[in-house]
Amino acid sequence: MTLVSGAEELAHAQEPQAQESPHEAATEAAVAPRRSVQDPGIRFSGKLELDHGFMKMFGLPLDMNGARAGLGLQTKKLSLYVLADLGVGGLPHRLGAAGGSLGAEALYRALPFLRVGGGVRASYLRIDRATVDNPMTALAVGAFLAANVDVYDFGVRDDHGAFLGARLDLDSYEGVASSGPLVWGPEFMVGFRY
Amino acid sequence: MRRVSSSLFFAAVALVTWGASASGFREDEVVCEEAVALLKNCCSSFQPIAIACHHERSDQPVGCLSYLEPRDQDPDIDEATSTCLRAMGCEDLVAQGVCERAATSAAHAIATGGVPQFAGVCP
Numbered sequence: 001m002t003l004v005s006g007a008e009e010l011a012h013a014q015e016p017q018a019q020e021s022p023h024e025a026a027t028e029a030a031v032a033p034r035r036s037v038q039d040p041g042i043r044f045s046g047k048l049e050l051d052h053g054f055m056k057m058f059g060l061p062l063d064m065n066g067a068r069a070g071l072g073l074q075t076k077k078l079s080l081y082v083l084a085d086l087g088v089g090g091l092p093h094r095l096g097a098a099g100g101s102l103g104a105e106a107l108y109r110a111l112p113f114l115r116v117g118g119g120v121r122a123s124y125l126r127i128d129r130a131t132v133d134n135p136m137t138a139l140a141v142g143a144f145l146a147a148n149v150d151v152y153d154f155g156v157r158d159d160h161g162a163f164l165g166a167r168l169d170l171d172s173y174e175g176v177a178s179s180g181p182l183v184w185g186p187e188f189m190v191g192f193r194y
Numbered sequence: 195m196r197r198v199s200s201s202l203f204f205a206a207v208a209l210v211t212w213g214a215s216a217s218g219f220r221e222d223e224v225v226c227e228e229a230v231a232l233l234k235n236c237c238s239s240f241q242p243i244a245i246a247c248h249h250e251r252s253d254q255p256v257g258c259l260s261y262l263e264p265r266d267q268d269p270d271i272d273e274a275t276s277t278c279l280r281a282m283g284c285e286d287l288v289a290q291g292v293c294e295r296a297a298t299s300a301a302h303a304i305a306t307g308g309v310p311q312f313a314g315v316c317p
Contacts, residue, residue: 058221060228091224092280093231124216130230131247136223137216174218181219 045074045159046194047081053089053169053187062097062183064089068191070105074159079107079115079193091127099125105146112158113150118143123171125183138180142171148191165189223247226269229276236284237293244303244310245270271312278316290317 047070055062066087072080086100103121110116123140146167153161167187173180226247233240247269271279279292287293295315303310 057219058224060224091228091231093228093235095227095231127219127224127227129227129247130234131227131242131245136219136227138219139216174216181221181224 042073042075044072045079045081046071047191049085049165049189049191051085051087051165051167051187051189053087053185055169055183055185055187057091057181057183060091062089062091062185064097064099064187066187068189072105076157076159077109079109081105081107081119083119083121095130096128097125099123101142103142103144105144107146107148109159113153115148115150115163116146118145120144121171123173125173138173140171140173140180140183142169142183144169148193160194162190162192165191220249222269222273223249225273225276225280226271229271229279232279233287233293233296236287237297239297240293241297241300241304244300246309247271270310275312275316282316292316 049068049070051064051066051068053062053064053066055064064087066085068083068085070081070083072082074080081104083103083105084100086098088096088098090096101121101123103119105117105119107115107117120141120143123142125138125140127136129135144167146165148163148165150161150163153159155161165188167189168184169187170182170184172182230242230245230247234242246267248267249269250267279287282290282292292315296312299310299312299315302308
């Protein structure tokens with residue numbers, strides 16, 4: 001009896017361990033992909049934005065509507081993009097304006113839903129004339145600060161998503177026989193990042 | 195991804211192409227054009243045909259008979275007049291006779307081939 005009960009106790013004592021082994025294995029299997037997700041691996045990323053800018057030029061309001069595409073790399077904390085955008089808009093009395101830019105942007109994921117950063121860009125702007133058909137045109141170099149707030153995210157890293165954003169732009173345009181105007185102002189955007 | 199790459203490429207090409215033709219901005223030209231656009235929108239009888247908002251300056255002789263003096267032409271509507279016009283709404287431009295004076299000045303310039311005088315147009 002003593003031997004039998006000893007054997008039973010031993011079996012009982014081992015039973016939980018025998019039951020835990022498959023459980024632990026399952027747990028490890030579930031955890032394994034998360035460990036790889038937490039790796040700060042680099043991957044390609046792209047994004048599209050629609051924006052509206054409230055710019056100022058020579059003290060005149062210059063409103064622009066634009067679309068922007070970005071292609072770049074993303075890690076868990078950082079994202080780097082090459083950006084291209086096109087925009088149309090105008091001065092208050094319907095002098096049309098159109099332009100585009102090519103630049104680079106770096107964003108830091110300060111919070112799971114918040115990215116902040118900035119970038120530089122080269123821009124082109126055309127403003128129609130009211131007197132003749134030949135428009136005024138100029139090139140610029142500029143910089144901007146940006147912040148994006150994710151309103152919906154998905155993906156294993158939660159780094160794909162739709163976002164709302166704001167930017168503060170400052171562009172120095174070429175002038176004629178002098179330094180050109182500083183065109184600056186905020187812009188607001190909706191975007192999708194993959 | 196390929197589509198985005200193509201878009202970036204075409205944007206770069208467009209920027210370089212546009213940049214080759216860029217001439218730069220001048221404040222006096224931009225505010226003059228804005229004032230003319232305002233008058234066009236608010237004043238039905240205003241004809242902007244004779245008005246020039248270009249700033250031209252040339253120290254170089256253009257032809258064999260034009261070597262004596264440099265040319266320096268400012269926009270027809272100066273910055274002070276433009277600021278005054280832009281501060282007024284369409285109703286004020288009509289009610290205070292600004293539209294009428296501007297239209298008369300422009301029509302006179304068209305008829306005589308001269309430069310329109312806008313200095314006294316804005317009250």
